[in-house]
Amino acid sequence: MTPVIDLQGITKVYGSGDTEVRALDGIDLSIARGDYVAIMGASGSGKSTLMNIVGALDASTEGHYALDGISIDDLDESALSIVRNRKIGFIFQSFNLIPRTSALSNVELPLVYRGVRRKERRERAIAALASVGLADRMHHMPNELSGGQQQRVAVARALVAEPSLLLADEPTGNLDSRSTGDVLDLMGELHDQGRTIVMITHEDDVAAHAGRVVTLVDGRISEDQRNSA
Amino acid sequence: MNVIETVRIGLQGIAANKLRSGLTMLGILIGVASVIVLMAIGNGASVAVTASIESLGTNTLTVRHGTFSGDRDSTRTQFKDLTVDDAVALVDPILAPDVVSATPVVTAATTCTFEGSSYSTSVTGTWPSYFDASNSPIGTGTPLTADDVLNSRRSIVLGQTVIGELFGDVDPLEKTVTCGGVPFTVVGTIEEKGSSGFLDADDVAVAPLSTVQSKLTGYGSLDSILVQASSSETSTAAESEVTSILDQRHGTTSEANRDYQVLNQAALISTVQDTIGIFTVLLGAVAAISLLVGGIGITNIMLVTVTERTREIGIRKAIGARKSAIMTQFLIEAMVLSVIGGGIGVLLALLATRITIADVTPVIVPSSVIGAFVVSVSIGLFFGSYPANRAASLRPIEALRHE
Structure with missing residues (x-):
């Protein structure tokens, strides 16, 4: 079976000459469908750079990346937009909901950009909000929701387009411990439903929820181990 | 991603900042209204003078002694x-x-x-x-x-x-x-x-x-x-x-x-009309400058909007908005500003030209109404395209990092 993520020799270099910084230095990583992977590392270890490359937001300097069997090394910007829209659901540390726009409209947005019809879009967005337990909050604006609720809206938005990969960047970084628990439970449920999740974090207890922990040090993979469930 | 959705997103953007949108529209509104009103006044003066000469008979020549x-x-x-x-x-x-x-x-x-x-x-x-x-x-x-x-x-x-x-x-x-x-x-x-x-x-x-x-x-x-x-x-x-x-x-x-002189009424009319025509063009040109300034106002405010919403643009791009979708969204915002501003300007001008100013009853030049409106829409397109293009060209990771 094709892995969802297949990274081979990914290198990312910023700057040149004396100021050259190798943020990633030859990353080989394969993530299978249905896996729940935490990518750990201290600041500056390259995990955010890796997240940008995996999320098709940035291109690597060297190496090959295939997402869900599709090579995305040579895609242009427009094609990358389509890949992000169809294959990846993003969950950000700072929620990144669009302000002054209702929870429902936020969740609908990926489907709007995909060109799904209004009625179907609405039904799917409502279903996604219900699955994160926010059916009663769908007409609220982001600033009327708590941090935990906003992050659950973001999860619903990431889910609604049925992506191959859920990519979470420090999803609990801005949350209190109770909301952290809620969001991590939700990620656990999604994993149980068979979704592939990649989560970037620097907290051990958050990473402990994942089935596999990849640790980065100075742009290289230093450790790759499975948690015993 | 169809046009109606993009228009809806554009309208939401405008509604989110009503005072600023209103002031921007005001620039276009004043420009459009002043073009129409000033042209109407010039035309009205021409019509009035022509009528007064015509009341003497258009096909008459006067031979004067001396x-x-x-x-x-x-x-x-x-x-x-x-x-x-x-x-x-x-x-x-x-x-x-x-x-x-x-x-x-x-x-x-x-x-x-x-x-x-x-x-x-x-x-x-x-x-x-x-x-x-x-x-x-x-x-x-x-x-x-x-x-x-x-x-x-x-x-x-x-x-x-x-x-x-x-x-x-x-x-x-x-x-x-x-x-x-x-x-x-x-x-x-x-x-x-x-x-x-x-x-x-x-x-x-x-x-x-x-x-x-x-x-x-x-x-x-x-x-x-x-x-x-x-x-x-x-x-x-x-x-x-x-x-x-x-x-x-x-x-x-x-x-x-x-030892005599011939005055030709028809020639007099055309001379007077030519003279007034020059002043009308002059008035129209001054008004057109205010329309241009209004257009620059749109560019300015759209640039502010793009900077302010860089993060939003990043989010939209991350979840799959294509360059063209972002471009259209901001272009439509600029167009809506200029179309509404231009539309209200036309209405206001139609009202204003009912008032007699300095003994001249303004007579609306239909082409100036259509022209001013079309120009205001094109201004939205032209002056909105730079900020819209700038928004669309933002790289998603940089836009997302923007505070």
């Missing part, structure tokens, strides 16, 4: 009079095919009195063809007749201003009015022609030529000959025919020693 130019030929020893024979000679189907009639005119500045009231005006002595040539239709009573002229009857036809001054509400017909000590019987009145600005076309009193010459002016030169051309188009041809006939009769050898 010359207005100061540099007379000093070798010229005498000025020939403008005579009734000159007028008769101008109606010549062979030499002057475009001349329909020629009417001799003398004027006498007098004071006319009726019972207690008196009014200073000038009595015009002329022939019956005067009414047709000067575009003065008879309101009540009858015009002068050939009989009146032949018999030097003391008949008079009055304009509305003279009637108002002398008679007030009394019916002037068959009353006797005394002008320059000579009693005249009012036989008819001329319909109101309206006065516009510099000239009162209703301040006239018309009597038979023979009567005025014998009682008031004496038998000197005519003041003028009113020549009626067959149409306003042929008035220029008629002018040269009149000139060549009179040059021959008066022994004129060059333009410098010509």
